[in-house]
Amino acid sequence: MEEETTAHLFWHCQRAREVWLTSNLFRDSLVHHFGSVMDMLWNKCRNGGAKKTCQALLQGVLEYLSEYQAYMEVTAYPKQSAEVVVWTPPSPTRYKINVDGAVFKEQKLAGVGILIRDATGQLIGACSKKIEAPLGAIEADAKAVELGLQFAKDMSIQDYTLESDSVTLVNALRDFSPPPLSVVALVYSSVAVSHSFRCVDFAHVGRNGNRSTHLFARHALGIANLSIWVEETPCFLEQALNQSIFVNSSD
Incomplete structure (x- = not known):
């Protein structure tokens, strides 16, 4: 019998996994985005101003996830060109x-x-x-x-x-x-x-x-x-x- 921890409640529990799978939130990688989504959801619940409905909260989180995934696709598969735009660090004293x-x-x-x-x-x-x-x-x-x-x-x-x-x-x-x-x-x-x-x-x-x-x-x-x-x-x-x-x- 697995210990009833927070991790078990939100992830390891078989019923919880079925809910996440049914939601289609993490079709590509269930575990990969879980921490980020929970972090964003918590941030929205705590700092989102006026109280929002569950649907509004979920929509906001999905928008963030979409933006994040678009970023990761660009960095994972950069276009092949002679000029690659990158972030460069400053000198050690700056x-x-x-x-x-x-x-x-x-x-x-x-x-x-x-x-x-x-x-x-x-x-x-x-x-x-x-x-x-x-x-x-x-x-x-x-x-x-x-x-x-x-x-x-x-x-x-x-x-x-x-x-x-x-x-x-x-x-x-x-x-x-x-x-x-x-x-x-x-x-x-x-x-x-x-x-x-x-x-x-x-x-x-x-x-x-x-x-x-x-x-x-x-x-x-x-x-x-x-x-x-x-x-x-x-x-x-x-x-x-x-x-x-x-x-x-x-x-």
Whole structure:
């Protein structure tokens, strides 16, 4: 007779396994995604704001799982081309902060994702924030830069490269071209804030090199306002980060 533990209740119990199989949640690999889904479900129940129905909670979790699986398919089967877009670590004395925005048109909301990593690729801090405003893509990315700078200040990080996958925004931040009118104030204020650090560089990264950050931006839809992780990796992001392709380089 197996001990009646939580693991037994949710997984090892034959009846429980039949329920999971019937649900079709894990058609490809039952065990592989179980921890991630339970982590997301718990996060939604705890931080999801207004009380949701079981169907709404499940729908939200499935959306996250779909986004995650799409990411894993890209990293598992990268397109063969002469130019591979990757995330590259900073030099040993610096950090790299990746930022990204996500737009949720139907909900008239936006999300921001921020990841801070060191030269070994270790996650130092992460932030996911919901923006209660119907922003466009460039506005969401500009807001991500602003919040990324603030998060760096909160984490007492002074030397880093801040990366975004928006070429237009990065060129404006580096004063290579004027910013779009809708983000003029955000760009100029972000540049001013960057001068308060010891050394900050703005750089562009291709979307494939910023996919982990995009997952965090999408995660904002399911939280009340703000989620922060310091020196720990949330379950739903762990494998995505572990499978990120990067090469040793110096900024």
